[in-house]
Amino acid sequence: AQSVTQLDSQVPVFEEAPVELRCNYSSSVSVYLFWYVQYPNQGLQLLLKYLSGSTLVKGINGFEAEFNKSQTSFHLRKPSVHISDTAEYFCAVRAGGYQKVTFGTGTKLQVIP
Amino acid sequence: EAGVVQSPRYKIIEKKQPVAFWCNPISGHNTLYWYRQNLGQGPELLIRYENEEAVDDSQLPKDRFSAERLKGVDSTLKIQPAELGDSAVYLCASSLVPGGEYETQYFGPGTRLLVL
Numbered sequence: 001a002q003s004v005t006q007l008d009s010q011v012p013v014f015e016e017a018p019v020e021l022r023c024n025y026s027s028s029v030s031v032y033l034f035w036y037v038q039y040p041n042q043g044l045q046l047l048l049k050y051l052s053g054s055t056l057v058k059g060i061n062g063f064e065a066e067f068n069k070s071q072t073s074f075h076l077r078k079p080s081v082h083i084s085d086t087a088e089y090f091c092a093v094r095a096g097g098y099q100k101v102t103f104g105t106g107t108k109l110q111v112i113p
Numbered sequence: 114e115a116g117v118v119q120s121p122r123y124k125i126i127e128k129k130q131p132v133a134f135w136c137n138p139i140s141g142h143n144t145l146y147w148y149r150q151n152l153g154q155g156p157e158l159l160i161r162y163e164n165e166e167a168v169d170d171s172q173l174p175k176d177r178f179s180a181e182r183l184k185g186v187d188s189t190l191k192i193q194p195a196e197l198g199d200s201a202v203y204l205c206a207s208s209l210v211p212g213g214e215y216e217t218q219y220f221g222p223g224t225r226l227l228v229l
Contacts, residue, residue: 004155036220043117043204043220044156090155100169101218103155 002027004093006104013081014112021076021107023065023091033074034092034101035065044090050074061085086111115139117221119205125227131193134224138186138207145182146218147190148204156204162188195228202226 005024013019025031032051036044048059055067065076074091091104118137126132138145143164148156159178161169164185173180177196182188192199202225206218 009153041122041222041225043119043206043222045220046217049217092155100158100161103157105153105155 002031002093002095002099002102004091004102004104006091006107008107009105010108010110012110012112015083016080018079019077019081019085019109021089021091021109023074023076023104025072025074025091025093027072027093027095029095032094033065033067034094035059035063035074035076036090036092036103037061038088038090038106040087047076047089081109081111083111083113085109117205117207117219119203119221119224121224122222123225123227125229126195127229128197129194131191132195132226133189133191134203134205134226136188136190136205136221138188138205139209139219142207142209142219143185144208144210144216145188146206146208147180147188148206150202150204150223152201159190195226197228200226200228 003026034049035047037047038044047063048057050057050067058064063078065074067074088106088108090106092101094101120135145162147159149159150156160173160180162182180190202223204223205221208216208218210216
């Protein structure tokens with residue numbers, strides 16, 4: 001079975017400051033990893049995904065994430081946040097093949113002007 | 114290119130009433146998903162279709178929930194009768210290919226259901 005843990009339910013950060021949203025996963029097999037963003041009253045939008053290859057993945061809106069197999073982590077980072085980044089961020093994992101995607105409980109990023 | 118369309122966006126009903134949600138996936142996407150997102154939680158898969166076939170409905174509460182995807186395009190999700198605990202956001206997603214590294218799920222805006 002696979003699972004995802006997002007330990008931080010809320011992360012406040014000042015505008016233009018850096019941010020890191022943490023994600024840890026567990027799986028007995030190789031995985032694909034995803035970060036989604038959900039703006040208020042909207043569906044989820046894919047930010048980035050790790051499939052294989054380089055462990056540093058760059059996504060949209062200036063976000064990036066680093067896959068660390070030894071620590072089973074896939075933390076999301078942005079060097080300088082904007083007010084518009086205020087949203088909820090979900091980490092997700094899927095084992096290879098046709099397994100379902102399992103989502104974490106989400107982290108609400110609140111950017112303070 | 115139009116995204117995943119869902120309707121209605123909001124629905125308020127009394128318990129024991131029936132309710133239905135509709136989803137139109139991105140054109141050409143053969144795989145369709147229904148998720149339920151409870152408050153403060155991530156989405157949880159209810160059912161996955163590949164064309165007309167429900168290939169994973171293990172998490173669908175079959176005593177009150179039903180879904181169909183006639184002609185392999187649009188889909189409806191029904192709850193009858195609704196219970197208080199069904200209050201949640203119901204998300205529809207679609208993808209071009211099922212599974213594999215090329216699968217990317219595109220989500221609709223969701224239907225927010227409140228059962229009173």
